[in-house]
Amino acid sequence: MAECVIAFLREKLTSFLNEENELLGGVDEKVEDMRAELERMAAFLVAAEAQEVTDPRLKVLVKQVRDVAYDTEDVLHEVIPLRTGRYRGKIRLCGFVHGVYLHVRNLKARHQLASEIQSIKSRVTSLEGYQRYCFPLSISEQGPNTNFNSRTLGDCRGTVHWSEDPNPVGIEVPKQQLIKWLVxxxxxxxxxSVVGPAGIGKTTLVREVYDDATVKKHFYNHAWLTVSQPFELDELMKDMLQILxxxxxxxxxxxxxxxxxxxxxxxxxEVLQxxxxVLVFDNVRNIETWEGIKSVLPKNSxxxxxxxTCFSHIASTSSMETEGNVYTxxxxYQEESWTLFCKKAFRGSYCPRYLEEVSQRILKRCCGLPLAIVSIAGLLATKNQSRIEEWEMLHRCLGVELEGNDSLNCLRKIFSYSYYDLPYHLKLCLLYLGIFPEDYTIERMRxxxxWIAEGFVQGRAKMTLEEVAEGYLNELVDKNLxxxxxxxxxxxxxTCQxxxxxxxLINFKSREHEMVTVARGRDTLWPKKVRHLAVHNSLESLPESKYFNRLRSVLIFGRIGSLHQPLRSLLSSGKLIKVLDFRGAPWESIPEEVFELHHLKYLSMRETKLKKLPKSIGKLQNLETLDLKGTYVTQLPLEITRLHKLRHLLVYRYxxxxxxxxxxxxxxxxxxxxxxGLHCLQKLSYIEADHMGGGNTDIMVRKVGCLTQLRKLNIVRVRRGHGTALCSxxxxxxxxxxxxxxxxxxxxxxxxxxxxxxxxxxxQRLYLTGPLEHVPMWVASLNSLVRVVLRWSQLDDDPLQSLQALPCLEELHLLRAxxxxxLCFKAGGFERLKILWLIRLEGLRxxxxxxxxxxxxxxxxxxxxxxxxxxxxxxxHLTNLGLLHLTDMPGQLIISLENREEGGGYxxxxxxxxxxxxxxxxxxxxxxWIK
Known part of the structure; x- marks a missing residue:
């Protein structure tokens, strides 16, 4: 996993060499040597991460290399702020003295850097197996069980099919749908294409369809092929010929x-013509595989x-190109899950009443995934039904069981297959999700x-970091993770979950990589170095401060009570912290220690009792996100404009x-x-235009025009006199x-x-709230508009005439507009509109x-x-209309719609x-529901 960190370090080291012209003699050469060493470490870790490492000696070596990489990152983070702190002010006496001070401090920092790099190099060269890790292919020589491959997974998959059951659970409806599409x-x-997450039963369903008598009778020839990884087209074709x-x-x-x-x-x-x-290709994992398969198929048969497949884009692409179908x-369902659970846990018998409650709790954690239900219920079948504590322990310690119980090996393998198949940047983003509580709903933008603040997102040309990160998220969703x-x-x-x-399983991997530590109270197992800390409802029993001197982030979930000294000590120790998320904490102020965290990029006090933002906020000059949504803050100090890296500023309350x-x-x-002056701002919500309190000055709306990187602007308290400046x-x-x-x-x-x-x-999205003399003429030229919301517009003219030709408009809200x-929706208008809201149009007949x-x-x-x-x-005429929602409408209309007799409104x-x-x-x- 640390190959992600190493990629980041190489970038920082390159910047260090290119920008720092005043380094002490010899230090630049040491940094260059360290960069070359990082290249070799990266090659080793990438190879190790691409395989399921089981050899104990190799596991130790991987951990040691990862620790060195993390410590290298720490050294750079400690030194870089001192470099950027050199004096650039006017040459005055006080400025000269301050400049001398900073120069001496930087000399000391560079001496420290040279010493730290030498120490790290010594650690690297002393690693056991150092000579071998320069050659990643030698990993496979460590033992016969080291490599993780598709054949191992295939064996695992074969042991968990339950299609031989004469009455498979939850199969019949999708089976009949697929058979209908086939014949x-x-x-x-x-x-x-059948698509869904690992363990949901895709292979079992398709096997049921493939073996059905109707399908056998309809097609002359049949072939089932499990796609190997890595994919080899020639080998697949040879297997296909033999089967056919x-x-x-x-x-x-x-x-x-x-x-x-x-x-x-x-x-x-020749054979297929x-x-x-009917051909089945099980476990297609990339577009290249589909392109290879497609190239083999005759066109006129x-x-x-x-x-x-686990990947939605493969399913949609393959079916679209052949005018086929996708079954997701x-x-x-709960009833189906319970039936399957009882069949496996109680050998087809009923669940004893005294085990029902704990069994339901265990079942809930399976989330309706058949593989999980079968595997866990199979493990429970081996336990003594008269010892309820054994069942309770499995529910409480399911994560531990997943890590080490051989009975759940298939479950681990299926997850590992999805995990190891990811590129390195997605592995890091996926493991970070271990910071969120169980069943937590995660907001997309949060x-x-x-991810950006933690440094997980690598920049791409002509794309914002937010766009790159959204691509990462879409990939994880597409892969059904x-x-x-x-x-x-x-x-x-x-949102996502x-x-x-x-x-x-993510938590297990995250702990293995010493990435995320979750504080749950007195039972928390603390690693020697806490890097990403999640506090779930309790801040009890924090260890001593030395555990937190490499801390990167602190996120609090749940109501933890008042701010107390252990947390203050934690913040004082964590000089490298980049992320603080105190959402929902019942605090009325920001801890003073926060303003000494010079690396801080993300600060959230959302939904706290904060009433005022102190002037000390100006010290956080690396801050990129300031989230004060749902607080009582209504004014920002002048010092906020020192935050030249700020990208997201959210200050509002509903x-x-x-x-x-x-x-x-x-x-x-x-x-x-x-x-x-905040030229990096991308989101600004909600700024008040009338900031002078009653005057018509347009200073604020003119200043907004300087924020040329803005992607989202929410501006309130706009006066008529602001119009010219605002449009400008x-x-x-x-x-x-x-x-x-x-x-x-x-x-x-x-x-x-x-x-x-x-x-x-x-x-893409336009919201106008307030009276309009007419719909602005420029709106009709915004061809990218997807959503338009007009509220309290009080228009005399039909607004549809200005909006009906918008080519991409999918959603329209008219509230007192x-x-x-x-209102007349004319033929040919609103070609792509999918959602229409008509609210409080009280004059409408x-x-x-x-x-x-x-x-x-x-x-x-x-x-x-x-x-x-x-x-x-x-x-x-609206043949695609699937939902009609009527709220507070005249009773006579509702009565008419419920009348199913001839002449009734139904x-x-x-x-x-x-x-x-x-x-x-x-x-x-x-x-x-009327219907």
């Missing part, structure tokens, strides 16, 4: 072993190909910012009113006039992706009619959907449109899958 449809080759010929009872072509790629393809084509066939495996419980209405990933059981949408639902902050600033914000503007009062007009020529052309009585309008609409929400007594005219919604109605009465919501 029906047009002629030609089509691909059916065996099924046809034909002789395998002579000389097949010596036949080259093109010859093998011709022979396979003769009859209908009425046949089918089935793939199993879902976890077993995770991306943490993360679960996505929540997406935004327009389909963006909003680690599958419960995989979380245990006012939640149940059952009512308030105009003043968010409170922002007053910024100093010099805020325009928006013209400069060419990187803007999300814009949220709110007027100071519900009757203060947002004057945004000033033209924009090139600014904001990449804008229109005073007229008629008619909504018309012309045939050919909004053809992709999937969800429609009506709320508090009091005078609407019937559904939109033409709603029957006929209008018969084609819609789900129709829900609800009302807010007496302080609570009540509702029911």
């Amino acid at each position: 029906e449809g047009d002629s030609g080759v089509k691909t059916l 010929c065996s099924g046809m009872r034909a002789q395998v072509p002579q000389g097949i072993e010596a036949t080259k790629t093109n010859g093998l393809k011709r022979k396979i084509s 003769q009859q209908r066939y 009425n046949s089918r190909v089935m793939l199993t 495996m879902k976890p077993l 995770l991306l910012r943490l 993360l679960h996505v419980p929540e997406k935004t209405e327009d389909g963006r990933l909003q 680690v599958h419960n059981l995989w979380g245990e 006012k939640i009113l149940v059952g009512y949408i308030s105009f003043h639902s968010v409170r922002g902050f007053k910024a100093p006039p010099t805020v325009g 600033s928006l013209e400069n914000l060419t990187n803007l992706r999300s814009l949220n503007i709110t007027s100071i009062e519900p009757d203060e007009i947002l004057d945004l009619h000033h033209p924009l020529s090139s600014g904001s052309r990449y804008l 229109y005073k007229g009585d008629r 008619w909504v018309v959907m012309e045939q050919g309008a909004v053809p992709c609409l999937q969800k429609m929400y009506y709320q508090n449109c009091k005078l609407v007594d019937k559904l939109p005219s033409g709603i029957q 006929a209008e919604i018969a084609h819609i899958r789900d129709v829900w109605t609800e009302n807010y009465r007496g302080g609570s919501w009540t509702g029911h």
